[in-house]
Amino acid sequence: xxxxxxSYFIAALLPLLLFxxxxxxxxxxxxxxxxxxxxxxxxxxxxxxxxxxxxxxSVDAPLAGMQKLTREADASPIWRSFGxxxxxxxxxxxxxxxxGASTGILAALTALDSAPALPSFAMAAGLMVIAVLxxxxxxxxxxxxxxxxxxxxxLGAVNGLPNIDFAMTEVSLGEWARAVALALVSVGxxxxxxxxxxxxxxxxxxxxxxxxxxxxxxxxxSRLAAEPRATKLVLPIWILQLLxxxxxxxxxxxxxxxxxxxxxWVGVLFVVSYLLHYSTQQLAHKFGLVVSLAIxxxxxxxxxxxxxxxxxxxILVIISSVAVLLLSIFAGWQMKISHLRKSLxxxxxxxxxLWRVAIRLVVPLALILALxxxxxxxxx
Numbered sequence: 012x013x014x015x016x017x018s019y020f021i022a023a024l025l026p027l028l029l030f031x032x033x034x035x036x037x038x039x040x041x042x043x044x045x046x047x048x049x050x051x052x053x054x055x056x057x058x059x060x061x062x063x064x065x066x067x068x069s070v071d072a073p074l075a076g077m078q079k080l081t082r083e084a085d086a087s088p089i090w091r092s093f094g095x096x097x098x099x100x101x102x103x104x105x106x107x108x109x110x111g112a113s114t115g116i117l118a119a120l121t122a123l124d125s126a127p128a129l130p131s132f133a134m135a136a137g138l139m140v141i142a143v144l145x146x147x148x149x150x151x152x153x154x155x156x157x158x159x160x161x162x163x164x165x166l167g168a169v170n171g172l173p174n175i176d177f178a179m180t181e182v183s184l185g186e187w188a189r190a191v192a193l194a195l196v197s198v199g200x201x202x203x204x205x206x207x208x209x210x211x212x213x214x215x216x217x218x219x220x221x222x223x224x225x226x227x228x229x230x231x232x233s234r235l236a237a238e239p240r241a242t243k244l245v246l247p248i249w250i251l252q253l254l255x256x257x258x259x260x261x262x263x264x265x266x267x268x269x270x271x272x273x274x275x276w277v278g279v280l281f282v283v284s285y286l287l288h289y290s291t292q293q294l295a296h297k298f299g300l301v302v303s304l305a306i307x308x309x310x311x312x313x314x315x316x317x318x319x320x321x322x323x324x325x326i327l328v329i330i331s332s333v334a335v336l337l338l339s340i341f342a343g344w345q346m347k348i349s350h351l352r353k354s355l356x357x358x359x360x361x362x363x364x365l366w367r368v369a370i371r372l373v374v375p376l377a378l379i380l381a382l383x384x385x386x387x388x389x390x391x
Contacts, residue, residue: 018208020153022251026197030259033193050194057369058200061342063241064354066209073203074293086345096334097203098293101286106314107323112276119272135315145284152281159278166271188384198252201335240356343371
């Protein structure tokens with residue numbers, strides 16, 4: 012049952028995890044809100060549709076699924092790099108939020124006069140090791156993490172929400188870049204997390220066919236790939252992201268009291284464990300579980316301890332944008348039209364044509380403009 016709802020937990024959690032890194036400076040800018048809504052419609056929604064369609068078609072996790080899909084489409088193995096980038100994006104997100112958690116926990120303990128004599132990087136390393144160990148549990152930590160994070164935010168809201176002065180500002184390419192980045196990373200578009208969640212649910216359904224009825228499993232896989240409508244999964248996820256995202260924009264700059272901070276950051280630790288579970292499972296397809304667990308731990312530790320959080324934000328923006336660009340081009344230009352039409356199973360041909368135009372043209376153009384905006388912002 013928990014596996015079935017993993018995608019919805021992730022949809023609710025990612026905005027709470029990541030909005031604080033992209034939104035606080037733009038919370039009062041009405042034009043930024045409008046650009047974010049536009050990016051949610053033009054970029055995130057088509058990409059989540061593509062991700063779910065590929066999940067239905069492959070009936071496997073992203074890394075293994077891309078191998079099947081590239082063979083099926085007779086496409087270059089270069090497109091399989093999406094699976095590797097998606098796993099790396101989840102590790103970068105984990106490192107970024109663990110870096111924030113180490114600073115937040117130490118600040119909360121200092122306010123309570125209970126801070127240990129540890130530097131921030133040592134706290135980050137310890138938290139990352141705990142998260143990797145928790146990742147062995149799988150999906151179970153997600154509801155615990157969500158409950159703790161919401162409890163911390165509610166305690167903070169008791170002291171009052173931050174006052175926000177809304178105003179229209181000048182629209183710039185850099186603002187579009189921040190809006191697209193927020194729409195992508197906060198909803199998990201291009202991370203493969205929804206693809207992974209759907210593959211877990213599909214495998215669970217196939218297993219439930221019956222241990223003794225081996226012949227029934229093959230038809231079940233075909234039905235899972237062809238019959239479900241992507242809209243029934245995508246729209247609830249996207250609407251949940253939109254609602255939680257709006258709430259997260261308001262609370263991203265909220266000051267939390269020490270106890271609320273501890274609750275929030277411990278919840279973050281549980282959520283990070285699932286991100287590391289996902290990356291480990293992807294790498295396990297190639298290296299096996301033990302080696303993949305070691306690789307995930309080493310890379311995550313190096314990112315969280317060595318690289319400053321501001322640099323991690325830039326790395327996250329670049330890698331996630333490239334991953335989404337690969338996904339959109341592969342789904343829009345490499346996959347066979349008949350295969351995607353069957354996987355998406357839209358009720359109207361017009362909706363399918365709109366999605367195809369978006370994934371082939373609108374999404375790549377929006378991403379290129381956003382990357383250009385980031386480059387100009389960094390250079391300035």
